[in-house]
Amino acid sequence: MEIRPVLDEEHTELADITVAAYLGLGHVDDEYEPELRDVAGRVAGAHVMVAVDDGGRILGGVTYVPDRASPYAEFDAEHAAGIRMLAVRPDAQGRGVGEALTAECLDRARSEGRRELILHSGTTMTAAHRMYEKLGFERDPNLDWWPTPGIELLGYRMHLEPGQAE
Numbered sequence: 001m002e003i004r005p006v007l008d009e010e011h012t013e014l015a016d017i018t019v020a021a022y023l024g025l026g027h028v029d030d031e032y033e034p035e036l037r038d039v040a041g042r043v044a045g046a047h048v049m050v051a052v053d054d055g056g057r058i059l060g061g062v063t064y065v066p067d068r069a070s071p072y073a074e075f076d077a078e079h080a081a082g083i084r085m086l087a088v089r090p091d092a093q094g095r096g097v098g099e100a101l102t103a104e105c106l107d108r109a110r111s112e113g114r115r116e117l118i119l120h121s122g123t124t125m126t127a128a129h130r131m132y133e134k135l136g137f138e139r140d141p142n143l144d145w146w147p148t149p150g151i152e153l154l155g156y157r158m159h160l161e162p163g164q165a166e
């Protein structure tokens, strides 16, 4: 498996994967689906990476938010980076892809001197919560927020030691 920036011709496939991954968790509605599908917007305002298998098939993707100046930042901290829209295609889940994409974001944040990595996750995303906690993220209720009534996002953060990319 290779992790690399998404190519222009892969935007639609990654959009489909992202919607498919979020669909079963009650996180896709008419308002949110266009946002999930907007890979081009995320490429313009952050960094989008994909995991690709030996045959060139996209297995999943993630948006790395380099700092609070990005339109995709959901944090104010000056020295933080973020993770958004992590998604693994349903038939490739449970094989280490999500962990590899998250580890890539952690490596990148450390190598860029970020002091913490912040993300938010829906209350139904229990596999993701387990993965983040396994990787060393901590729940921080101070980061929780409600983008729309009835949707609660749970905050997680990991403090980083700069220059310790694995």
Ligand SMILES: CC(C)(COP(=O)(O)OP(=O)(O)OC[C@H]1O[C@@H](n2cnc3c(N)ncnc32)[C@H](O)[C@@H]1OP(=O)(O)O)[C@@H](O)C(=O)NCCC(=O)NCCS
Pocket: 021, 022, 025, 085, 086, 087, 088, 089, 092, 093, 094, 095, 096, 097, 098, 099, 100, 119, 120, 121, 122, 125, 126, 127, 128, 130, 131, 132, 134
């Ligand atoms: C969450 C998600 C990205 C994980 O990716 P993945 O490739 O399936 O996960 P991995 O195989 O890398 O597993 C890493 C860890 O996640 C946890 N995990 C993965 N699938 C799980 C499941 N079905 N139930 C419980 N925990 C699970 C485990 O802790 C696992 O570690 P382990 O195998 O040592 O137990 C993927 O399931 C997904 O796309 N989910 C829907 C979208 C989503 O919730 N995105 C997160 C947004 S914040």
